[in-house]
Structures are given as C-alpha cells and as structure tokens.
C-alpha cells in the first residue's frame with residue numbers, strides 16, 4: 719500500500735482507508751464480530767486509516783471496540799457533529815474514550831456550527847488529544863462555505879465526495895486544497911454503491927490490467943487516487959474480502975489522463 723503525507727497535517731496515510739457509515743452502525747455480537755473482521759482485513763492490507771462520526775449511530779463505538787489493543791496501529795479520523803458547544807464536548811469525550819484518549823484527525827461534520835467547534839478542536843489539539851483538524855461536507859451546495867473554512871488557515875484537511883459521477887470538487891475545492899497544501903480525504907468513491915448498479919463487463923477492464931486493476935471497484939479507486947490532489951479514499955464495506963480488494967488499489971502504477979477518461983466513460 720502506498721502511503722502519502724496528508725497535506726500538512728503531519729499524518730502519513732495509506733492511499734486507501736475504510737469508511738464506517740452504515741456498515742458499522744450495528745449492534746449485537748454477530749454483527750459486531752463481522753465488522754471486526756472487516757477491520758482486521760483492512761489492517762492486514764495496510765488500510766489503517768478509519769473514518770467515523772457520531773452521525774453514524776453505533777459506528778464510532780464499534781470501530782473503537784474492533785481496534786481494541788490494535789488502536790496504536792491505526793489512524794482514526796472521526797467528527798464532531800453538534801449544533802451546540804456542550805453537545806460537541808460530550809461527543810468528543812465519548813470519542814476519546816473509544817480511541818484510547820486520542821483522535822488523529824478530528825473533522826467538523828457538514829460544517830455544523832463550525833466556528834464554535836473549531837475552537838473546541840483547537841483546544842484539544844493544544845492538549846495533545848487531537849493531532850490534526852479537518853472539515854467535511856458532502857454537498858456541492860455547501861462548497862462555498864467549505865472554501866471559507868479552508869481559507870481560515872485553521873484546518874489542514876478536508877473530506878469531500880469524488881468519483882467519476884460526482885466531480886463538482888474539481889471546480890474550486892480541489893484546486894484550492896492544492897494551493898493551500900491541505901490534506902484531501904475522499905468519501906463516496908463508489909457513489910454510496912450506486913456505481914455498482916450497472917458495472918461494465920469484466921472484459922472492459924482488460925486495458926487497465928497493466929495498472930493492477932482486476933475489478934471495477936479497483937478501477938474506481940485508482941481513478942480517485944491518480945489525482946495527485948487526493949490523498950486517501952475511504953470506501954465502506956461490510957464484507958471482509960472487499961476490504962482487501964479495495965486496499966489492493968492503493969498501489970502504483972497510477973492512471974494517466976487517458977485511463978482516467980476511459981474509466982469515466984465506463985462509469986457513464
């Protein structure tokens with residue numbers, strides 16, 4: 719797995735990590751054990767960057783439980799998602815308890831009350847409980863405000879959606895991130911799974927074999943990761959074997975412009 723500096727956060731991240739939205743919002747011994755097998759496979763494959771949020775129900779807790787004594791091997795990115803400061807503080811205290819007293823990247827989820835929550839996260843960073851601070855939004859309608867946050871100089875990373883069918887970040891957000899030296903975490907590399915509804919036939923992937931691509935998922939991840947402005951993609955999966963399949967896309971050789979255009983055409 720290739721590792722990359724996440725902009726100027728001071729973190730070195732694998733090209734492929736793991737998201738936890740929906741897939742880790744589970745309760746009960748069997749479902750939690752299954753989520754832990756996904757974490758084990760991700761760690762074994764080098765995909766040691768895990769993204770969560772208090773918005774994802776049980777996911778933060780389940781991820782913390784799965785990491786357990788292996789917490790030190792992982793980089794944990796979670797989020798504060800609160801409209802008031804007391805609520806934000808309570809979320810942070812819960813997350814610190816789940817992750818051994820430290821969060822590697824703390825992000826402001828959907829920019830909710832970002833001015834107040836930024837101050838809270840800066841306090842925690844000064845206390846050594848948070849290593850880097852980021853901001854996330856999924857909606858192009860909020861990218862104007864995201865750009866304002868980026869320009870404050872108070873975040874060193876962003877998390878945005880990017881895949882061949884969702885390319886709005888190419889207009890302002892990715893150029894600005896590159897200009898400011900921000901780390902870029904890519905959510906929704908598969909469009910929440912929509913890009914698997916009508917996958918291209920296996921034969922269409924043959925021209926990408928020389929890039930180590932065996933599956934459509936790997937083609938989509940390489941499409942994201944071949945943009946040098948993007949540092950880590952965080953696909954979610956509930957299936958252990960897919961964690962390994964996805965992680966395998968985090969290796970060079972990277973696509974050039976022609977291969978990216980080809981994958982975009984296949985994605986329709």
Ligand SMILES: NC(=O)c1ccc[n+]([C@@H]2O[C@H](COP(=O)([O-])OP(=O)(O)OC[C@H]3O[C@@H](n4cnc5c(N)ncnc54)[C@H](OP(=O)(O)O)[C@@H]3O)[C@@H](O)[C@H]2O)c1
Pocket residue numbers: 736737738739740741769770854856904905906907908909910911914935952953954955956957960963964
């Ligand atoms: N969506 C958002 O608005 C949002 C917002 C903020 C943050 N995030 C973060 O970004 C992460 C990723 O985004 P996402 O979860 O929305 O969507 P995604 O990663 O684009 O897609 C996840 C879907 O792809 C399927 N999948 C994964 N690997 C596959 C493979 N190799 N072959 C076929 N299908 C595969 C999964 O199904 P199986 O479980 O069956 O494998 C799952 O349904 C989230 O988990 C979260 O941490 C997302």
